[in-house]
Amino acid sequence: MNSNSNNQQNHLGVRQQTRRHFFGSAGVNLGSLGLASLLLGDDLQAQSAPSTSTSEPHFTPKAKRVIHLFMAGGPSQLELFDYKPKLQEMHGQVIPESYVEGKNFAFIKKDATLLGTQRKFRRCGQSGLEISELLPHLGKHADDIAVIRSMKTEVFNHGPAKLFTNTGFQRFGRPSMGAWVTYGIGSESKDLPGFLVMHSGPRGPRGGTPLWGSGFLPTTYQGVPLLNSADPILNLSTPAGIESQGQAEFIDAVSDLNNARLQQVGDPEIATRIATYEMAYRMQSSAPELMDLKSETQETLTAYGITDPAKPSFARNCLLARRLIERGTRFVQLFHTDWDHHGNAGTNLGIPLEQRCAETDQPAAALIQDLKNRGMLEDTIVMWGGEFGRTPQGEPREKTPGRDHHIEAYSMWLCGGGIKGGVSVGQTDELGYYAVEDVVPVHDLQATVLHCLGLDHKKLTYRFQGRDYRLTDVGGNVVTKILA
Amino acid sequence: MIVTSATYQQTSIVSAELITRDPRNRLLARQSRIRLEAEAIRDSSIQSAGVLSTKIGGRGVYPPQPAGIYVLTQQKKAWPESQGNDRFRRGMYIFFWRSSPYPLMPTFDAPEASVTCTRRSRSNTPLQALTLANDRSFFEFAQLLAEKILQSDATSDTDRIRLAMQRTLARNPTPFEQTRLQAFVDAQKTWYAKNPQHAKTVAPDFLPANWELSDAAAWTALSRVLLNLDEFITRE
Structure with a gap:
């Protein structure tokens, strides 16, 4: 194909849809649609192949799918992953001015005093990763996970920061990571969407649907919320009075009528429409x-910490995530809210932090173990983290300890497909204020996840408004130190 | 000038040879079939049902939407469901929350309100099928269309099917379509005769006096089929 026709096709997302649906990469099974393939023919298949994305990875992938455990609000790395003896020593002193010169914060001022953690840290596993006592279950998987202690982001308000982490850009309008991934390599699910989103916690995440939106990509790739209501997917139930036979x-x-029309006018888009109705029905x-x-054993439920299978919880969502990827879903995102521990009653580093950890630690660890037992961890990435971290300075709004939003350094962990276990990457300075070694900006994290999926973040582009866009914008370096 | 040109007025029917040679219709040897925009799909359904409000301007409206929209937003938004004619305003008047738009909109590729839009994409997805098939609003449109059919002068099923086709696709049924739809409506009549409770739920609210609920319900079911056809949501 010459480059001219390549360029033309960059603008034809619509037709790409047709082709994607035909070859099942968007999850529509066309096994029964011989007519469609007849109509398309090999020539058209070749011509319709989109040049800017691929339903095949760019190179051999280590991972096939992603489960992103999004801890919304900004979990405190200083209570969970990044122990700083010097911070303990300087507890109560005003932070040296050299750190905060020219800095702005969401709430605290420059004269805020440093806050040592009240949490104990332990060396875990053979690797000796330092993990907080608040995460005892994760501690047992220290040798499975890679902790990044030098994450760095660009925005300190929740909404924009969440957008940045999910879409690579701090304002609305860009495709989310899950959308890029399903655009890039499609989905293996024939009966369910390729990108699903679940939520637990007292409220939805700030930012809303754009966090899992498809931006300017075709909406086929948008994340589909899996709800805890009677209809887990919007409009899943037939209208009242229509039974399954009807x-x-x-x-x-x-x-039948669509098919008759297809034979008459010959537009392959109609064949796709027929397939979408079949998939909707499935x-x-x-x-x-x-x-x-019901098909899960009591042992499994207990391992995840699910007491009532009918009750919404992060634990139940973790188990559902495993069930989804077993069914071929490509990207599953779990939002768990209320990690915004400023120091108010109910949102501080005391009991509220303990509660968030108790809600999430065991299920996340059980998910790792469950995937391991089923041989799925080796090609599934599990990723844990929030939109930013929290300051070494305290934010004593009331008498309870808290910290402000912090973008200079925070921690995340990843494990599974293509990720090295039992390692930590990056370091912060002695107060935990700046990431100083192997700094990992958000775009680097995104580039790394795409890399594990066999996608080159610089090649995964989509032309919009006259230029090619990518998840990593103009940044992104693969963090090779965490690759297996 | 464009719409009166011979090129624009071509049929969109395409031969296998032509679609192979020019899949994207760059040579304009035919008209292109274009799926309607989100708003227009809803407007067309309402128009077929004969209840489209032609009111211009005014405040945004809140037609029925499925439960669970605000589970994943930071705050639960107010959605005071509109009553009366406001349920049947054109789609462009539907109130737009940026963090959780009316679900029909993103499902059918309406852009986010926060970025410029140089073109809308036209996807073709199972969620669209679920929306047209099951959404409460669209089911209400099907009931209203059935009401129009039952209240018409048509005296035979053949005429009713023809009327329904004209109201939705602006053409008469082919012999195949006539037969297929008759078979469908017969099957529904039989089923609803055995399930009167369901018939009551499905039948239109306002029935002419001489109608059995089960027969009326069958015409709602038929209307629902027509409102779900690819041709119905496509500018041919």
Whole structure:
């Protein structure tokens, strides 16, 4: 194909849809649609192949799928992963001016005093990773995970920071990581969407749907919220008074008439439409089946810490995440809210932090173990972290300890497909204020995840408004130190 | 000038040879079929049902939306469901929350309100199928369309099917379509006759006196089929 036709096709996301649906990369099974392939023919398949994305990875991937455990609010790295003896020593002193010269904070002032942690840290596993006592279950998996202690982001307010972490840009409008990934390598699920989003905690994350939106990519790639309500997916249930037989007859009639139209006008888009109705129909049984945990053993439920399988919780979402990837879903994102521990009653580093850890530690660790037992950890990335970290300075709004938003340094962990276990990458200075060694900006993290999936972040582009866009914007370096 | 040109007025019917030679219609040897925009899909359904409000301007409206929209937003938004004619305003008047738009909109590629939009993409997804097939609003449109069919002068099923086709696709059914739709409506009549409770739920609210609920419900089911056809949501 010559470069001219390549360029033209960059603008034709619509037609790319047709082709993607045909070859199942968007999750639509066309096994029964011989007619569609006949109509397309090999020539058209070649011509329709989008030049800017691929349903094949750019190189051999180590991972096939991602489970992103998003801890919304900004978990405190200084209580969980980044122990700083010097900070303990200087507890109560005003932070040296050299650190905060010219800096702005969301709430605290320059004269805020340093806050040593009240949490104990332990060396865990053979690797001796230092992990807080608040995460005892994760501690048992120290040799499985890679901790990045030198994460760095650009914005200190929740909404923009979440957008930045998820879409690589701090304002609305860009595709999210899950959308880029399903755009790049499609999905293996025939009965469920390729990118699903779940939520637990007292409220939804700041930022809302753009966090898992498809931005300027076709909406096929947007994350689909999996809800805890009677309809786990919007409009999944048939209208009142229509039973399964009626729905089947409805789908058949729609398909027959669409098919007649297809034969008459020959537009392959109609074949895709027929396939989407078939998949919608399958989703009506596959989604309730997914949500029904009856087939899980008591042992599994106990391991995740699920006391009531019908009750929404982070633990239940972790188990659902495993069930989703077993069914071929490419990208699963779990938002757990309320990590914004400023120091108010209910949002501080005392009991509220302990509660957040108790809600998430055991399920996340159980997920790692469960994936390991099923041989799925080796090609699944599990990623844990928030939109930023918290300051070494305290923010004593009331009598309870708290910290302000911090963008200069925070911690995350990853494990699974393509990630080295039992390592830590990066260091912060002696107060934990700046990341000083192997700094990992958000775009580097994104580049690394894409790399594990076999995608070159510089090649995964989409042309919009006259230029090529990518998840990592104009940044991004693969963090080779955490690669297995 | 463009719309009156011979090129624009071509049919969108395409031969296998032509679609192979020019899949993207760059040579304009035919008209392109274009799926309607989100708002227009809803407007068309309402228009087919004969209840589209032509009111211009005014405050945003809140047509029914599925439960669970605000589970994943920071705050639960107010959605005071509109009543009366405000349910049938054009889609462009639907109130737009940026963090959680009316779900029909993003599902059918309406852009986010926070960025410039140089073109809308036109995807073709299972979530669109779920929306048209199951969404409460669209089901209400199907019931209203059925109401129009039942209240018409048509005296036979053949005429009713023809009327329904004209209201939705602006053409008469082919012999195949006539037969297929008759078979469908017959099957529904039989089923609803055995399930009167369901028939009551599905039938339009305002029935002419001589109608059985089960027959009326079958026409809602038929209307629902037509409102879900690819042709219905496509500018041919």
